[in-house]
Amino acid sequence: MLLENKTHFDVDFLHTFVNRYNTNNLRVKVAYTKLGAKCPYSGRFYGRKSYIRVSVNPDNSYPLEIIVGSPFNRAGWRRFQMNSAEEMVSFVFLHEMSHFLDHQSGLPLGCKQTKADMFALRKMGKVR
Numbered sequence: 001m002l003l004e005n006k007t008h009f010d011v012d013f014l015h016t017f018v019n020r021y022n023t024n025n026l027r028v029k030v031a032y033t034k035l036g037a038k039c040p041y042s043g044r045f046y047g048r049k050s051y052i053r054v055s056v057n058p059d060n061s062y063p064l065e066i067i068v069g070s071p072f073n074r075a076g077w078r079r080f081q082m083n084s085a086e087e088m089v090s091f092v093f094l095h096e097m098s099h100f101l102d103h104q105s106g107l108p109l110g111c112k113q114t115k116a117d118m119f120a121l122r123k124m125g126k127v128r
């Protein structure tokens with residue numbers, strides 16, 4: 001995994017989340033959201049380029065509450081606290097990582113948001 005960091009956060013620890021996966025061709029860029037952005041974070045996985053972009057708003061204050069899930073899910077909506085920028089980066093990165101792993105095993109992308117959120121929260125030890 002090639003990790004490019006455009007923020008002042010230390011994000012090298014992201015490697016430890018994925019050292020048991022084959023991420024040889026994966027490029028990851030961690031950056032700030034655009035100046036004045038309203039959203040606390042955003043992420044995207046580009047399948048064809050094998051590229052993950054993680055953006056975190058530098059104006060976030062922590063702890064920051066995120067809401068994941070869906071009304072169609074058995075568990076419904078659930079709230080989780082991100083306690084630091086590092087946790088926020090981890091969550092977005094691991095969410096996109098779930099899409100990368102699906103893509104790698106030939107599963108179709110899309111409509112897997114709750115699965116990706118739960119993958120991230122599990123890896124972070126916030127759910128079992």
Ligand SMILES: [Zn+2]
Nearest residue numbers: 095099113116
């Ligand atoms: Zn997603």
